[in-house]
Amino acid sequence: MDEETYQKYKKLARGSWGKEFSLLKMMFNGFLGLMREEEDMEFELPMETILNILLNIGKARKQGRKIIMYPFNYGPELFVTMGLQPLMQEIFSVGLAPFHMNEPYLDFSNEIGYGDNPTLCNASRPLVGAYMQGAAPVPDYLFFLSTPCNSLAMNYQVFESLSNVPTYNMDVPYWAIEEDSEFYDGKVVEYMTNQCKDFVTWLEDQTKEKFEIEKFQQTMLRLNQARENIRDFNETLKNVPCPAGSQTGFWNWFFMSTIGGTQEAVDVTKFVRDSAIENVKEGVGGIEDEKLRIAWPYTHVFFDRDLFPWLEETYGAIAILDILGNYQVEPHNTSTLEKCYDSLARGTLDYSMIGSCRGPAEYYIEYVINYVKDYKVDCVIYPMQYACKHAFAMARITSEAVREATGIPSLIFGCDPYDSREVPHEAIQAKIAEFIEQVVL
Amino acid sequence: MSVLKEFEEATPLKNPWIDSWKEEGKKILGYFCSYIPDEIIHAAGILPVRMRATGCTDTPMGDAYLTPTACSYTRCCLEMANRRQYNFLDGAISCNSCDQIRRLDDNIRIKAPFPYQYFIGVPGNINDLTIDWFKHELNKFKTSLEENYSVEITDDKLRSSIKTYNESRALLKELYMLRKNPKPPISGTDIMKVLLTDVSIPREQFNELLRKLLKELDGKEGESNHKSRLMIVGSQLDDPEYVKIIEDLGGLIVVDSFCLGTRTFWDQVDETKDPLDALAEHYMTRVSCPRMSGKQSERVDFVAELVKEFDVDGVIFQRMKFCALWWAEIFIIRKKLKELGVPFLDLEREYVLSGAGAMKTRVQGFMEILEAK
Numbered sequence A: 001m002d003e004e005t006y007q008k009y010k011k012l013a014r015g016s017w018g019k020e021f022s023l024l025k026m027m028f029n030g031f032l033g034l035m036r037e038e039e040d041m042e043f044e045l046p047m048e049t050i051l052n053i054l055l056n057i058g059k060a061r062k063q064g065r066k067i068i069m070y071p072f073n074y075g076p077e078l079f080v081t082m083g084l085q086p087l088m089q090e091i092f093s094v095g096l097a098p099f100h101m102n103e104p105y106l107d108f109s110n111e112i113g114y115g116d117n118p119t120l121c122n123a124s125r126p127l128v129g130a131y132m133q134g135a136a137p138v139p140d141y142l143f144f145l146s147t148p149c150n151s152l153a154m155n156y157q158v159f160e161s162l163s164n165v166p167t168y169n170m171d172v173p174y175w176a177i178e179e180d181s182e183f184y185d186g187k188v189v190e191y192m193t194n195q196c197k198d199f200v201t202w203l204e205d206q207t208k209e210k211f212e213i214e215k216f217q218q219t220m221l222r223l224n225q226a227r228e229n230i231r232d233f234n235e236t237l238k239n240v241p242c243p244a245g246s247q248t249g250f251w252n253w254f255f256m257s258t259i260g261g262t263q264e265a266v267d268v269t270k271f272v273r274d275s276a277i278e279n280v281k282e283g284v285g286g287i288e289d290e291k292l293r294i295a296w297p298y299t300h301v302f303f304d305r306d307l308f309p310w311l312e313e314t315y316g317a318i319a320i321l322d323i324l325g326n327y328q329v330e331p332h333n334t335s336t337l338e339k340c341y342d343s344l345a346r347g348t349l350d351y352s353m354i355g356s357c358r359g360p361a362e363y364y365i366e367y368v369i370n371y372v373k374d375y376k377v378d379c380v381i382y383p384m385q386y387a388c389k390h391a392f393a394m395a396r397i398t399s400e401a402v403r404e405a406t407g408i409p410s411l412i413f414g415c416d417p418y419d420s421r422e423v424p425h426e427a428i429q430a431k432i433a434e435f436i437e438q439v440v441l
Numbered sequence B: 001m002s003v004l005k006e007f008e009e010a011t012p013l014k015n016p017w018i019d020s021w022k023e024e025g026k027k028i029l030g031y032f033c034s035y036i037p038d039e040i041i042h043a044a045g046i047l048p049v050r051m052r053a054t055g056c057t058d059t060p061m062g063d064a065y066l067t068p069t070a071c072s073y074t075r076c077c078l079e080m081a082n083r084r085q086y087n088f089l090d091g092a093i094s095c096n097s098c099d100q101i102r103r104l105d106d107n108i109r110i111k112a113p114f115p116y117q118y119f120i121g122v123p124g125n126i127n128d129l130t131i132d133w134f135k136h137e138l139n140k141f142k143t144s145l146e147e148n149y150s151v152e153i154t155d156d157k158l159r160s161s162i163k164t165y166n167e168s169r170a171l172l173k174e175l176y177m178l179r180k181n182p183k184p185p186i187s188g189t190d191i192m193k194v195l196l197t198d199v200s201i202p203r204e205q206f207n208e209l210l211r212k213l214l215k216e217l218d219g220k221e222g223e224s225n226h227k228s229r230l231m232i233v234g235s236q237l238d239d240p241e242y243v244k245i246i247e248d249l250g251g252l253i254v255v256d257s258f259c260l261g262t263r264t265f266w267d268q269v270d271e272t273k274d275p276l277d278a279l280a281e282h283y284m285t286r287v288s289c290p291r292m293s294g295k296q297s298e299r300v301d302f303v304a305e306l307v308k309e310f311d312v313d314g315v316i317f318q319r320m321k322f323c324a325l326w327w328a329e330i331f332i333i334r335k336k337l338k339e340l341g342v343p344f345l346d347l348e349r350e351y352v353l354s355g356a357g358a359m360k361t362r363v364q365g366f367m368e369i370l371e372a373k
Ligand code: SF4
Pocket: A121, A122, A123, A124, A148, A149, A150, A151, A152, A385, A387, A388, A389, A391
């Protein structure tokens, strides 16, 4: 990042953000520090967008915007339409992990007898500890989904019960929307659409604001432009060499989950897409000398900033897309109000991790097999969160199915992406090194 | 012979009632969760039995596929399915009770399938839309049973099953009311046997046994040498031995809130409505389990009310290791109990009763706290 931009953001962040946003401010400064070291000017727009997102949340109270907190597997398009400040809760656990700042809140959660890592997931467990220490913002509204996991639903229930914040919960059905699927149920989209409408009514009641249809349609239009950009970007990654680095796809998820439906999201996803297209044209890879392509059908190990650079430098190995970055919501027709709702419902059903994990294991198996085939992958790595029972319990059957369908080997290991003490960087590196050297190469 | 002996005979995974049912050439389906309306299975002329893993010894398959951080109940079930120890069943019905049951269903279907397997998507929260959706799910389930077993499940059959099940519910509640007595005529260990029978033998015969039991207990003077009256709260518990350990130490279990207990029979299904409507509404709105979001305070109140109603001195949380639903739930109930000044003990456990020594020590310590109060 150039010095001028750095100084601009340093200045913007000055002053108190209030105690409840002190963690967010620390995170902001942490990222700003990292971005200052980043010399690649190409990524200035994504970097600035990330900083703007954090700044906006931090300023919401002072600027009189009501805050709605929600989980990582939902887009904020309705909140954008209603003029609410979206706060994706996992911004904390994911954003604090690289700076090892989850640990004190996890320790505190342990001390007060609120779960442990293999039982409740640390993606949202620190929230309860942080809340009880006054270090987490208490939103004006809370929203969560019944999937992909119990951990998330329970953490939100506990948070709701401690904070008494008005809460809306949406049920995500199990069945498929593709007519050719053996799990197809023709009523799923209608069920989701009705729930989306019900949620809108709830938001109106709570905020005492009218839901403006025109605004909603514009939001959905922008949302679909961003979806198009991501679809095109994902297509470029099929090229050899892969035109983007191991972490680029992840940004798309981050933008869709925090500012989906805004013009900023359209601009930044277009930027990411165009950079990749440019690289394809020039035959340039996301890393210098690509030798190995890895499917990463789970989350990043968020605390471990060095993992992907190490893989790239040591083995010329690139992780194509992680499960979140592998955002697979197709652009939809949004020409009428009903179609907007339809698109909203489908977007919820297909959202990153929801689409592949809300139903039977076959969804996930199919997703990984397609991933391996489409992206010409050499091996699959599953760095499973110990507490992520729904996903961890699919890894073995999936790896067997992938081996059978494609002959590609897999590495499955348990870790905690949010807490470096569970399985440290060195141990993760050693497992991956052994796998690559003894099985893949 | 006391009728309790008959209940005891029903506690093994496979019991004489199941044997005779099979001998008559009739079908049996295992089901994994109390959110699966067994009335529908009953109306199809099939015997529904609750899936247990009694007799499970080790879990290499469960560890490898569900992973060692899945709860031991689900690991045991996968193990037993893989070892064909459920061969007396004609199929199994699952639902998304929790992530682990959901994935257990997948792993069984892929690695050790039953001849018939069905999955019901139970919504995660309760409102008109989700109740309606649940009815849709139940309708699909009904059709699947009809097609697979060439039976017709008419509304009349459903109504009749609901009536029979409601009778069980009423009788069980009557039995529980006896436990309010300062000298309850039945121990918690024996109640466990009744509850296991409830999910393991034909419904009509269960009702008959229950009526016999109530008659036997009528006017009977109960145990009075217990040190305290306890309540058990948590998920699936199907081992009478667990309760016996507590009761041998002087704590009499007088009430509960767990999967086989009060939550399943406290409320009746409405017999005046369309049967599928009534079932959908009942299963969604009865006292819930933590898988149902938005009802946490109702559940906490339910526990608090039973504590009061049954004059409970202390609560034991039987929490299965690695169960996310119940750890989070207990965290909140504990808060309420603290406010009410009700002592509690959080006992983490595995499905197969191991470490009885450590459990005894903890329960003993708890009993001392209660006595000192
Ligand atoms: S990592 Fe898994 S368990 Fe944790 S919040 Fe995400 S889906 Fe849930």
